[in-house]
Amino acid sequence: MTWLLPMAIILPITGAALTLVASRRPRVQRAISVTTISVQLAVEIVLLLQVQNDGPVVMHIGGWTAPLGVTLVADGLSSFMLVVSTLVSLAVLVYAISQGIADREVGPEVPISIFHPTFLILVTGVSNAFVAGDLFNLFVSFEILLTASYVLLTSGGTKERLRAGAPYIVVSLLSSLIFLAAIAMIYAATGTVNLADLSVKLAALPEGIVAVLQAMLLVAFGVKAAVFPMSAWLPDSYPSAPAPVTAVFAGLLTKVGIYAIIRVQTLLFPTGSYGTLLMIAALATMVVGILGAVSQSGIKRMLSFTLVSHIGYMLFGVALGNQAGLSAAIYYVAHHILVQTALFLAVGLIERVAGTTVLARLGGLAAAAPILAILFFIPAMNLAGVPPLSGFLGKVGLFEAGIEDGRVLALILVAGGALTSLLTLYAIIRVWGRAFWRPMPEINALDGDAGALQTESGRSLVVRRRVQRDAQRRVTQEKAAHLPIGMVGATTAVVTVGLLLTVFAGPIYALTDRAAASLLDRSIYVDAVLGAGEPLPPGSPPTESGETPAGSTGTEPAAPTGAGG
Amino acid sequence: MTVNLLLAITIGVLFASGVYLMLSRNLIRVILGFLLAGHGVNLLLLSVGTYDSPPIVGEATGDEQLSDPIPQALILTSIVITLAVSTFLLAMAYRNYTVTRDPELADDPEDDDEFADIDAGAGDE
Secondary structure (H helix, E strand, O other), X not given: OOOHHHHHHHHHHHHHHHHHHOOOOHHHHHHHHHHHHHXXXXXXXXXXXXXXXXXXXEEEHHHOOOOOOOEEEEOHHHHHHHHHHHHHHHHHHHHHHXXXXXXXXXXXXXXXHHHHHHHHHHHHHHHHHHHEOEHHHHHHHHHHHHHHHHHHHOOOOOHHHHHHHHHHHHHHHHHHHHHHHHHHHHHHHHOOOEHHHHHHHHXXXXXXXXXXXXXXXXXXXXXXXXXXXXXXXXXXXXXXXXXXXXXXXXXXXXXXXXXXXXXXHHHHOOOOOOXXXXXXXXXXXXXXXXXXXXXXXXXHHHHHHHHHHHHHHHHHHHHHOOHHHHHHHHHHHHHHHXXXXXXXXXXXXXXXXXXXXXXXXXXXXXXXXXXXXHHHHHHHHHHHOOOOOHHHHHHHHHHHHHHHXXXXXXXXXXXXXXXXXXXXXXXXXXXXXXXXXXXXXXXXXXXXXXXXXXXXXHHHHHHXXXXXXXXXXXXXXXXXXXXXXXXXXXXXHHHHHHHHHHHOHHHHHHHHHHHHHHHHOHHHHHHHHHHOOOOOOOOOOOOOOOOOOXXXXXXXXXXXXXXXX | OOOOHHHHHXXXXXXXXXXXHHOOOEHHHHHHHHHHHHHHHHHHHHHHOOOOOOOOOOOOOOXXXXXXXXXXXXXXXXXXXXHHHHHHHHHHHHHHHHHHOOOEOOOOHHHOHHHHHHHHOHHHO
């Protein structure tokens, strides 16, 4: 059932085209996008099961065998990432639709005709990145998802969003240019961009050249994954976007970068070079990120900093490079996608109920909106790594891998990880204590009548304050009771799946273990791509000189890799 | 593959000036910088291939040296992507100008709700 593989890309891109055609019919648009992503999710679950049973699924587009054609590959890691990412996309889509319906009663904030096609293109880019079997296809999928993300981030075109979006866009453009330059140099050195082919051919190159190529790729992916010191763009740009957009960005975009780092480090550069540098980067990412989070006074910005900080954990697992480390890193990626998305969705609900995400102006939400409090509390504790939740399991896996590794730096990283975990707990508890647990702050209740207060006696002032605070709480309760069901439902779904990751930690860890093992045994991937090729199409046999006819290359530029320069 | 020094210098100058322009706050300069750096990378891709031999037309006969079509295919894709991204950038720069009447990006963090709370929260500890 190889045909299932390209469906993960064809479905959302077709959906994007259809929603663009139907841009004047919001209801049709909503139906199309929800259907497409649901079907896509079903296909990917089947694909995941198939990969678990039969090994990697490989497809050579147009019958051009690797390393000539465009190859799509789904191995254990890819298929797992596909399922998790599409699940999150579906939940965010439902949330966004529900918010959009509700918002239009007040006034349109998000131009809805643009949102659906752009979102589906973003999903296409993410899926394509996970199944790309060659570097250039990976570059194209990065561009697809980045361009979609530019549009989503600046949607509405307000001054604030443009200010916040522009640095993100410039940084992304620069990293794309570095990636493309790296591809050009890799092609110059090896004559191929196919990942499986590269993993064979790079081994024959001099050490210095390989180091340069690897460094370029790591810088390009490091910017995307927000690895310190290339992470400053993230907390600046994410908070200003609409809640569902921030949620999907936080969940997926940085993880695509992490996926690319995992793929490249295991498949192309298995010698573990730059391991020490990656470990230092992981430590710096964790500690600097979380120190930023602790000092924030707005929830969105605080969460953006924890997002950066926890990228360090995944990088830690990759840097270790042993099976336990990789397995824990993959588990942690899934955990982090779900938890960050859930938190940002919950923050969207907070913003809706309380009208702000600024800690100083929030308070009393646990009493006013208990369901919202639960929806925030569970992923928050999960993020902080409180036992027995999946954040704890992921971190324990990473620490075990670090101790197994035994190097001094690895042990320092374990300590740094524990410290980061505690500081995350502190940052989260600070939000919980202020926004949910304490009573409603009075600065809100006393808005606008400071002049009247001066003439009142102390006693009537107290009474007046109490009355106003009660009124405020009633308004909040009113708003909390009228939260759109889709928004709450989508958030609940993501929180629940995050909990399932804890409940079924055994089977899922077994799955990530297998994925990590097949990452380390590169021959599985290489044989699947290079060995299992379909025959060349009739009429285009390789010629004697080893050159191949270039029938399709001109019209399908994302394509193939040559037999030699 | 021969290394063409002139081409290498051109690529380096394009990339350097492109990156320099992209560091500016003026969005028009950013666009120009992106275009320059994009051309630099495209030239790099071009220099990867063999550009002094005939293109592949039909099926090759014998062992004559033909140029490698792959880098050209990669450049085509890259040019298309550059076009799409610069279209978006132009739209964004225009939008920024209509909103702020200034080709430069606004620098007004106090407008940001999450910054504003630093003052609001000061007396609340």
